[in-house]
Amino acid sequence: MSKGNEIEDWQRAPVAPTRGRIKGPVRSGATVFVVAIFLIAGLLRPSHGYPIHRRLFKATQKKSVRCELCHSRTNLNDHNPYGRDWVKHGESVAAFKAIEGIDSDGDGYTNDKELKEGSNPGDRTSVPGKPGPHWGKAQEIPVPTEKLTVVLGDVDGAQAIEPDLTARHLGILKKGAGTKLKFSDKFPTLYFGLKGNRRTSVAMFRHFQLNKERFSLLIGINTSGKIRKVALLRAGKKGPKFYAPYLTCLAGRTKANLPLPGQSGCPTLSGQDAVAQGIVREIKTALWTITALFSKSKGNAG
Ligand SMILES: [Ca+2]
Numbered sequence: 032m033s034k035g036n037e038i039e040d041w042q043r044a045p046v047a048p049t050r051g052r053i054k055g056p057v058r059s060g061a062t063v064f065v066v067a068i069f070l071i072a073g074l075l076r077p078s079h080g081y082p083i084h085r086r087l088f089k090a091t092q093k094k095s096v097r098c099e100l101c102h103s104r105t106n107l108n109d110h111n112p113y114g115r116d117w118v119k120h121g122e123s124v125a126a127f128k129a130i131e132g133i134d135s136d137g138d139g140y141t142n143d144k145e146l147k148e149g150s151n152p153g154d155r156t157s158v159p160g161k162p163g164p165h166w167g168k169a170q171e172i173p174v175p176t177e178k179l180t181v182v183l184g185d186v187d188g189a190q191a192i193e194p195d196l197t198a199r200h201l202g203i204l205k206k207g208a209g210t211k212l213k214f215s216d217k218f219p220t221l222y223f224g225l226k227g228n229r230r231t232s233v234a235m236f237r238h239f240q241l242n243k244e245r246f247s248l249l250i251g252i253n254t255s256g257k258i259r260k261v262a263l264l265r266a267g268k269k270g271p272k273f274y275a276p277y278l279t280c281l282a283g284r285t286k287a288n289l290p291l292p293g294q295s296g297c298p299t300l301s302g303q304d305a306v307a308q309g310i311v312r313e314i315k316t317a318l319w320t321i322t323a324l325f326s327k328s329k330g331n332a333g
Pocket of ligand 1 (some may be wrong): 136150156
């Protein structure tokens, strides 16, 4: 039922000017394939440093920070002490608040004090008055190219934008997705797959928790608004492999037609229906976020 005209809207990009534009390095086909296989199979330990966390921090604390707020400078896959405390407290906006009074890196200053004074609460060599030259430098929007190539398809690079959803956007999203919105829904990060200078696909990360299990989805959408590919980067105790057949079945679907396991030819997921509902809800929210941002219509879809 989709008119398939969303790509034209992407090309016109009526989104407020973006904060960053990064062309990620292109991997060779073979590398992409290997990375894709490993990621899908869950064999590579994927980084949990999803740019949305940095984005959320910026949105709530009104302060731009580098990934190194939570991650090791030498290995961005590893959390630093501040990042570990943040994970321990639930990986949420509230968690930033909850660890304010702690001195995560043990340098004698509380996290709150360090953030106020402009040093890094996750690095004991960065202290108020001596934050270090690296910490002070601004950072563009990180583009996790290896992950994105899994769902964006054959692209030359990727470009990230971080629009704030307006009340009108949120109205369209809420009505379309038919679900309660989360605070973080207002602050999406979108990644466009670039072929030449054209945007040929778009991807979004989505995260949710269920009974203390954490799930991270990456959703790639093609030019007609159909799902290109969905990958689970984190998938609770069962792991991404368990859900792979169901996710494969979601390719080519639209926001108007997102089957649950056992529906419309999709395989069942024994005992994991609540997770499947979460997956569908997150995908729907991603698809409607894109529609809300780019659709020229007054949001009377659906
Ligand atoms: Ca410090």
